[in-house]
Amino acid sequence: MQPLPPDVPHADPKPLYASRTKIHPRRISGSFRKLKDVMLWGFLALYHLSPWLPWDRGANKPDQAILFDISGKRIYLFNLEIWPHDIYMLTGIMIIAAVGLFMSAALIGRAWCGFACFQTIWTDLFMKVEAFIEGDRNARIRLDHAKRGAKHAIWLMISAFFALSFLWYFGDAANQTRELFSGEIGGWSLVTFLTLMAMTYLMAGFAREQVCFYMCPYGRFQGVMFDEHSKVVTYESWRGESRGKPGKNRDFENRGHCVDCSLCVQVCPTGIDIRDGQQMECIGCALCIDACNDVMEKFGLPKNLISYDSAHNIALRSGAKKVGTLSKFWRPRTFIYGFILLATLGVTSYALHTRDLLEVNIMKDRAPFYVTLSSGQIQNAYTLSILNKSNQTRHYSIDVNATNQPSFQLIGQDDNHIRLESGKVTSLRLLVRGEMPKDAYGTLPLEITLRDPRHHPIKVEETVFNGPK
Structure with a gap:
């Protein structure tokens, strides 16, 4: 590495840790x-x-x-x-909140x-x-x-x-x-x-x-979500500089409008000087705008020397940009954010309105897989765990269907009607009996259907009916 030439000044070393300077924000109205x-x-x-x-x-x-x-x-x-x-619905809500925050940053900064x-x-x-x-x-x-x-x-x-x-x-x-x-x-x-x-x-x-x-990560990466059309708290240096204390005659013809009163710094809850440009520490509270507008009004000067506006609009007003239109709401960045926001909102809403309020788990007995009755029929046993996730007690009936047209019995009940309490799991023992067709090779598809009082199928679960091969 080559040493710096003698005429290049060395930067003053900065301390790794800086002690905190306590901030006492000034009250302001506006x-x-x-x-x-x-x-x-x-x-x-x-x-x-x-x-x-x-x-x-x-x-x-x-x-x-x-x-x-x-x-x-x-x-x-x-x-x-x-x-x-x-x-998954909470995941959707978190995505909606995150994209909504990104979109608000692109539109109105922090x-x-x-x-x-x-x-x-x-x-x-x-x-x-x-x-x-x-x-x-x-x-x-x-x-x-x-x-x-x-x-x-x-x-x-x-x-x-x-x-x-x-x-x-x-x-x-x-x-x-x-x-x-x-x-x-x-x-x-x-x-x-x-x-x-x-x-x-x-x-x-x-x-x-x-x-x-130091603790919130949003201030660190929020600049990535800004573009020149994002509205942020901005000092119009082209109008405010060169700054200085006002003279006795209050003549602002050959100088900037900033009177260097430091009120914008005194009211800032983070203690920054917005006149130094956009900074990570700025939280966009806009209290400096209220303070500056009060001063501009006292001196009879146009307001909004500090304004909540986009860099693009300020460049147009200052003459840095000769042609162009004011910042628009819809642009590629906000369109993408808006599309993602609406898509996630739509998917989450659809999932919410179509979610299954009845959860059925079927556990088939494995020891043994089946029992051969004295009549020659095959019997399989199942445990049904049914969760009613609705906020009301529900009444259903259970049907069992297979190609061998089996009969079934709910242990401890006189018929196939069940009552499901709201928010509770109901456990049922189900016995299914039937013949085993020779071409089934020991396994037969079986459907267990829950029907509402109008006999409409509400839930259909598939399992198997086992027998000798």
């Missing part, structure tokens, strides 16, 4: 701040109130619309019941991070508590090393409420609350409660933007 507040309170209400939505689940189940029943191995979502056998991510929502809520108790940015900086017991007490209460709300999704909400306050809660419920409480307190109270920087 359209994006109002939108964040709507999303904040809306998602919090959705999260905390959803477990209390009533839904009749019958006996021995909490009457909740949304319930993750660990002991019963089921997920209840209103009228939908998801069993372990239906895990708006999910800035407005809907739960890390952002809880951090924003904790910051509101912090500002209410300690004051705005400058006051919090002065109190940075003071004891603030009231703030941490409220943070812990919010964290506890979040953890309790999480438990509501996994059992009777009222009973979970009673057990917590009476001290009867224990086992995994207590471990889950304490873990979530501690994680919420630490992540929203202390880690904050560090979660976005």
Whole structure:
């Protein structure tokens, strides 16, 4: 390797680990701040109130619309019941969520991070508590090393409420609350409660933007999903530079519109300067737009020096691109995302509406395979395990069909009618008797059919009828 020539400066070595500089965002008002507040309170209400939505689940189940029943191995979502056998539906839901996130990134950048991510929502809520108790940015900086017991007490209460709300999704909400306050809660419920409480307190109270920087992978690869038509928070440098403090006469004729007030940095929850260009740390909350628009209005300058727009549109406004049209919603990237999203949604919906609510497992006795009766007929024995995955008790009849026209008997029952309880497995012993045709070579196909009260076939399962060769 050749050494650098003397006139080439060596880059200053950067430390491998950088200490965190605590960020104290400044309060701001504006359209994006109002939108964040709507999303904040809306998602919090959705999260905390959803477990209390009533839904009749019958006996021995909490009457909740949304319930993750660990002991019963089921997920209840209103009228939908998801069993372990239906895990493919959860896969479809995850694909829909992922592609939806990719599509939103291609259209509106990291708006999910800035407005809907739960890390952002809880951090924003904790910051509101912090500002209410300690004051705005400058006051919090002065109190940075003071004891603030009231703030941490409220943070812990919010964290506890979040953890309790999480438990509501996994059992009777009222009973979970009673057990917590009476001290009867224990086992995994207590471990889950304490873990979530501690994680919420630490992540929203202390880690904050560090979660976005280092723990969340989305910020690392989100640039791959952007193109020049993706709407992101952008500083219009062509209009803002050269920046500088305004003079007494406030003349902006021969200079940029940026007055270098640093308000865009002060309100940023991740502490970046958007004027340095698009950065991985930007979560797209757009609070810097509200701050900058306030300043532009005070100086009588056009708003949106910092805007939520695409690089393509900004290039058109700046004159960097002489010809072209404004960014469009539908383009190859969004078309592909939209197609995948609709296709996955369609396949998942079809699978949901056509899934089998009756599961039948047939286990044939193997010791012995068959028994020769005194009448000369061959008898085979089977164990039927029938799972009724619907939310209602069902009544069916059983038929057995084969080329030898066998007779059959359900052990312990007077006829071939069965009653299947909702969500339960019914086990039946079935004896099938018949002649074995000489050309069957010891094996005969056998069909076991379940019919509804109108004698319509609901489920047909195939097995074999064995006899001597």
